[in-house]
Amino acid sequence: MSQLLFPPRSSGAALWLRGLALGFCGLACGYAAAQSAAPSRACPAPQRMQALSQAPITVRFVGDLVLGNSHVVENIPAEWDAMYFGQVEAYLKNTDLTLGNLEGVLTQYSKTLKVTGTGRSYAFRFPPRYAKLLKDAGFTALNVANNHARDFGEQGFADTGDNLRQAAIAVVGLKGQFATLQVKGLRVALVGFGFYPHQNMVQDLAAASQLVAQAKAQSDYVVVTFHGGAEGDDAVFHGNSNELFLGEDRGNAVAFSRAVIDAGADLVVGHGPHVLRAIECYQGRPIFHSLGNFVGVGGLSIRSMAAMTAIGGVQLGPKGELLGVEFLPLRFSERKVPQADEREDASHLVNWLADNAKFSGQFLHVPANDASRKVLVDWAAKTVPSAKVRE
Numbered sequence: 001m002s003q004l005l006f007p008p009r010s011s012g013a014a015l016w017l018r019g020l021a022l023g024f025c026g027l028a029c030g031y032a033a034a035q036s037a038a039p040s041r042a043c044p045a046p047q048r049m050q051a052l053s054q055a056p057i058t059v060r061f062v063g064d065l066v067l068g069n070s071h072v073v074e075n076i077p078a079e080w081d082a083m084y085f086g087q088v089e090a091y092l093k094n095t096d097l098t099l100g101n102l103e104g105v106l107t108q109y110s111k112t113l114k115v116t117g118t119g120r121s122y123a124f125r126f127p128p129r130y131a132k133l134l135k136d137a138g139f140t141a142l143n144v145a146n147n148h149a150r151d152f153g154e155q156g157f158a159d160t161g162d163n164l165r166q167a168a169i170a171v172v173g174l175k176g177q178f179a180t181l182q183v184k185g186l187r188v189a190l191v192g193f194g195f196y197p198h199q200n201m202v203q204d205l206a207a208a209s210q211l212v213a214q215a216k217a218q219s220d221y222v223v224v225t226f227h228g229g230a231e232g233d234d235a236v237f238h239g240n241s242n243e244l245f246l247g248e249d250r251g252n253a254v255a256f257s258r259a260v261i262d263a264g265a266d267l268v269v270g271h272g273p274h275v276l277r278a279i280e281c282y283q284g285r286p287i288f289h290s291l292g293n294f295v296g297v298g299g300l301s302i303r304s305m306a307a308m309t310a311i312g313g314v315q316l317g318p319k320g321e322l323l324g325v326e327f328l329p330l331r332f333s334e335r336k337v338p339q340a341d342e343r344e345d346a347s348h349l350v351n352w353l354a355d356n357a358k359f360s361g362q363f364l365h366v367p368a369n370d371a372s373r374k375v376l377v378d379w380a381a382k383t384v385p386s387a388k389v390r391e
Contacts, residue, residue, distance in 0.1 A: 041284030055315030063291035092138030107159035145173030145194035202251030216264030296336035
């Protein structure tokens with residue numbers, strides 16, 4: 001079946017969403033050893049996300065955000081401002097913390113060393129005023145440890161941080177650093193990782209574990225967000241091994257995620273493959289291995305596996321105890337922005353990936369409409385037929 005499995009829909013999308021609305025080394029080593037020795041713990045069964053959460057503390061997160069590129073940034077229509085998050089804003093704003101991955105820069109500096117226009121290299125640049133747009137949409141923190149953070153050099157990277165801070169958005173993913181936010185009295189640390197040497201690297205498990213242990217020592221709850229993994233339809237599956245893409249080592253997502261949880265992370269959120277991946281539970285902590293794209297305006301594909309997206313979330317008690325896991329299936333409109341997914345293809349995909357995972361682990365299944373499951377599963381099996389082999 002072709003990509004027409006996901007034909008444009010718009011009339012019922014808004015109604016559907018409204019319906020749902022009703023001396024750290026010793027510490028690091030000791031903590032990791034204690035976590036590794038502990039028996040495996042279960043995570044709460046995921047719930048379908050409602051716009052208004054009843055939990056004491058709600059944290060939500062999405063994947064890659066692309067809101068333009070070097071060619072259109074000066075001529076973006078004003079009406080686009082309301083388009084990016086218009087159908088999902090209620091889910092992003094009615095939280096205590098919303099995190100995303102900013103896949104580009106907020107700068108007026110227009111010189112890039114990338115050779116664009118070939119279909120193999122992209123330079124993503126957004127208007128600086130979009131920092132306020134992101135804040136108004138509900139984002140409180142954004143990761144900048146990714147492969148587009150320096151599309152416009154150090155100047156573009158520095159401008160991005162300045163613009164985010166001016167909009168009161170926490171900058172996550174600076175080398176050797178973590179951000180800390182006070183959320184209803186809970187100290188939440190956010191640590192961002194990428195796969196380049198100027199970032200906290202997913203490939204360096206020892207350094208990653210040490211940084212996460214430091215964050216844990218200074219906070220009550222630790223969120224790790226990472227950009228890594230291969231890309232494309234086949235990348236919905238991954239094993240417990242290093243992934244390569246375009247000749248780059250983009251890390252072992254399984255080993256990395258489990259290592260940072262052993263070091264003290266309470267939640268791990270992945271992005272980078274531009275497609276959804278399975279949700280794992282390790283030592284009672286959820287790992288969203290990839291949430292794919294969230295806004296693709298300016299260059300990201302919405303074809304085939306990339307047509308689906310989601311919002312993930314966790315519900316916490318006042319002391320950071322995990323009370324619930326949330327999931328909202330979405331799909332992309334023709335304009336590459338998230339909208340309702342009445343058929344819940346994203347949920348079916350995540351569950352199918354869990355059932356056919358290429359590595360051993362404890363996986364979470366999200367709520368999904370059984371009536372539409374077979375259509376997605378049959379299509380997915382034909383799209384990536386070679387991937388269904390457990391390692």
